[in-house]
Amino acid sequence: MHTALPDTVRGKFLRVAAGAVIGALILAAPAATSATLPQSVNPVPFGMESEPVTGGVAMKWHAVEVDLDAEHQVLAACRTGAACPAPAQGLLDIIAEGAGHPGLARVGLINRAVDLAIAPASDEAQWGVADHWSPPFETLRTHRGDCEDYAIVKYLALLEAGLSRDDVKIVIVRNLLPNEDHAVVAAHVDGKWLILDSRRLALVRDTEMAGSVPRFVLDADGARRLVASTSSLGPSCTHRFVRPT
Numbered sequence: 001m002h003t004a005l006p007d008t009v010r011g012k013f014l015r016v017a018a019g020a021v022i023g024a025l026i027l028a029a030p031a032a033t034s035a036t037l038p039q040s041v042n043p044v045p046f047g048m049e050s051e052p053v054t055g056g057v058a059m060k061w062h063a064v065e066v067d068l069d070a071e072h073q074v075l076a077a078c079r080t081g082a083a084c085p086a087p088a089q090g091l092l093d094i095i096a097e098g099a100g101h102p103g104l105a106r107v108g109l110i111n112r113a114v115d116l117a118i119a120p121a122s123d124e125a126q127w128g129v130a131d132h133w134s135p136p137f138e139t140l141r142t143h144r145g146d147c148e149d150y151a152i153v154k155y156l157a158l159l160e161a162g163l164s165r166d167d168v169k170i171v172i173v174r175n176l177l178p179n180e181d182h183a184v185v186a187a188h189v190d191g192k193w194l195i196l197d198s199r200r201l202a203l204v205r206d207t208e209m210a211g212s213v214p215r216f217v218l219d220a221d222g223a224r225r226l227v228a229s230t231s232s233l234g235p236s237c238t239h240r241f242v243r244p245t
Helices: 007-036 056-079 084-096 103-117 123-125 136-142 145-162
Strands: 049-054 170-173 179-191 193-195 213-218 224-225
Touching: 007 049, 007 213, 056 084, 056 136, 056 145, 056 213, 056 224, 084 136, 103 145, 103 179, 103 193, 136 145, 145 170, 145 179, 179 213
Parallel strands: none
Antiparallel strands: 049 224, 170 179, 170 213, 179 193, 213 224
């Protein structure tokens, strides 16, 4: 048999028990919340913050993104055995250069394959205009392009090779010698940002890229301005990069 507790004792007991339960829930809340928080995105290359930007760079990048989405669909069809246009097959061959290789080797082999597949040519010489951003298939159809054309091909190739959308970015920098804008790719590998530059086969860390001022970052989140950059856009980037001593 159970002995009934007096009402005053029973009320005090229930208040203590309820407080204990509430306290346990409060203590458990931070752990539960932290478990459901999204993973943090990799920092922007060069250790800089960024802010959304509108205007010319954003509009050009948006047009390229539309082309990239369409070309992604073509590559997916090629992989199923459908008829594959020559530029798409060329891109698949570039991607295959890095297949089966981890991390740095994969990025380095794809970087080299793109550099060897394209001959440098200014937009004025190839298209008769001052500035033209080609989607990858167009660049691989002519096998000619300037810095942003190399960068756009590398960007899509690395994504198609399995790199995360957070780990691949195009960065527009201002070179100091000569004074011009230049496009490179930044790939996040083994906790470091590596710079893929069409003017050199070797990969360098973002912290070691001397003679350049980062200006814009382009990726799956759109176009953003790197806040430390204040110079205006300049001429295209078809001259040899001189690394200051």
